[in-house]
Amino acid sequence: MEGGPLLRIENLVLGLKGRSYPLVGPVSLAVDRGEIFGLVGESGCGKSLTGLACLGLFPPAVTPLSGRVLIGGDDLLALSENERRFFRGRRVALVFQEPLSALNPVLTVGHQVEEVLRLHRGLSGTAAREETLRLFSEVGLPDPETRLRNYPHELSGGMRQRVMIAMALAGNPDLLVADEPTTALDVTVQAQILALLLELRKRRGLAVLFISHDLTVIREVADRVAVMYAGEIVELAPRESLFAHPSHPYTRALLEAFPRLGVRQLRALPGQVPPPGHWPAGCRFAPRCPEKVPACEKEHPAMKALSAEHAVRCLRR
Numbered sequence: 001m002e003g004g005p006l007l008r009i010e011n012l013v014l015g016l017k018g019r020s021y022p023l024v025g026p027v028s029l030a031v032d033r034g035e036i037f038g039l040v041g042e043s044g045c046g047k048s049l050t051g052l053a054c055l056g057l058f059p060p061a062v063t064p065l066s067g068r069v070l071i072g073g074d075d076l077l078a079l080s081e082n083e084r085r086f087f088r089g090r091r092v093a094l095v096f097q098e099p100l101s102a103l104n105p106v107l108t109v110g111h112q113v114e115e116v117l118r119l120h121r122g123l124s125g126t127a128a129r130e131e132t133l134r135l136f137s138e139v140g141l142p143d144p145e146t147r148l149r150n151y152p153h154e155l156s157g158g159m160r161q162r163v164m165i166a167m168a169l170a171g172n173p174d175l176l177v178a179d180e181p182t183t184a185l186d187v188t189v190q191a192q193i194l195a196l197l198l199e200l201r202k203r204r205g206l207a208v209l210f211i212s213h214d215l216t217v218i219r220e221v222a223d224r225v226a227v228m229y230a231g232e233i234v235e236l237a238p239r240e241s242l243f244a245h246p247s248h249p250y251t252r253a254l255l256e257a258f259p260r261l262g263v264r265q266l267r268a269l270p271g272q273v274p275p276p277g278h279w280p281a282g283c284r285f286a287p288r289c290p291e292k293v294p295a296c297e298k299e300h301p302a303m304k305a306l307s308a309e310h311a312v313r314c315l316r317r
Contacts, residue, residue: 004073005030006207007054007092007175012067014049014058021277022065024049024231033174036201036208038222038239040215040254044273046231047211051177053077054209055092056084071175089120089171097180099160103152109163110148113170120171135166140196158189165196169204176200179211194220215258219243224309227251230273230284233303237310247312249289283315291316 013025024046031037039047052058053069056076069076071091076084088094096102104112113132117123123131129148136144139162152160161181168176178197182190198221200206212218218225218239225242227235227250235248246252256267271288280286286296293316301315 006033006072007031007209008068008070009050009053010068010070012050012053012069013065014046014053014062015065016061016276017063019277021279022231023062023276024053025065026067027228027231027233029226029233029236031175031207031209033207034201034205035223036197036210036221038218038225039209039211039228040213040218040225041228042213042254042273044275045228047213047228048179050228051094051179051209051211054175054177055088055094056081057088057094089116089173091173092175092177093168093171093173095161095164095168095176095178095181098184099157099164100152102164103160105152108149108151109155109160110150113163113167116167116170131170132166135169136163138169138200139163139166140192141166156189157185158192161185161189161193162196165193165200169200173206175207175209177209177211180213181210182217183212183214190217191220197221215243215254227254230279231276232284232313234285234313235311236303241307241310245310247306247310247317248285248314249291250285253288283313 008030010028011026013022015022027050039050041047049062056079064077071087076087103109110132113135114128117128117131132148133144136147141147141159141162182193185193194217197208201208210221222239224238226233227248229250235242235251242251246255253269257269269288274280274284280297282297282299283301286292289296296315299315301313303311303313304317305311306317
């Protein structure tokens with residue numbers, strides 16, 4: 001893409017303050033302008049922490065240990081907290097998983113969007129109200145005038161998520177980090193939100209880092225997909241290549257665990273993701289892998305290129 005990737009994560013390692021082991025990393029990935037990049041894996045793999053790092057946001061006990069997070073060439077991890085605030089909302093914005101928890105219950109949703117407009121674009125009064133109405137229309141909220149005066153509890157789950165997307169768009173960001181944005185929604189509303197994100201990408205040229213545990217959702221929206229396991233990426237490929245030719249045993253196990261037409265019995269993946277500090281010395285997936293060989297328990301695999309666009313972290317590939 002012209003000017004290189006919009007987001008580039010280079011050898012990012014996140015850890016707990018006062019602890020010697022990492023929670024995430026090292027992770028490297030790049031998201032182009034106008035691209036929807038899927039990040040998928042089980043709970044506990046480090047997906048959400050990686051997404052928060054794209055905004056320079058970390059839970060109180062978590063700290064970056066090494067690496068860079070570049071937005072348009074600026075390293076967020078090298079900036080002061082005040083400088084990072086400029087990026088949040090204006091350059092990169094976050095769509096949360098559960099909007100009812102993320103929205104302030106005692107303020108109308110119109111007021112909450114207007115706060116973002118005032119902070120990031122200097123709009124107030126009539127100008128902020130008109131822009132909020134425009135954003136509500138853009139994200140498909142019915143009857144925007146009425147919605148301005150609604151409180152979060154007065155809206156359906158799908159409407160609240162559209163409000164969250166409107167808030168994220170209010171600062172005109174280049175990158176949207178969508179962390180499980182459809183998990184709490186029923187299937188019909190989920191499809192509507194996915195269609196909205198695809199339309200916004202097309203209309204605004206947005207880049208989207210789409211985080212999910214659901215491969216069926218990733219298959220609908222992502223241009224490229226990174227599969228994450230135990231804090232590291234184990235496979236990276238264009239969507240078509242990943243779903244047609246999954247190379248890592250973990251990727252195949254995830255695909256076999258999701259319903260598909262013509263498949264009557266799903267295959268459960270035994271075991272669970274090992275917690276940080278207890279990762280195996282060799283391949284982190286080896287304890288659960290049906291294809292492991294003795295070397296897998298001793299040697300930690302590096303990412304290996306299968307083609308110009310498809311890479312896998314597996315000794316057997």
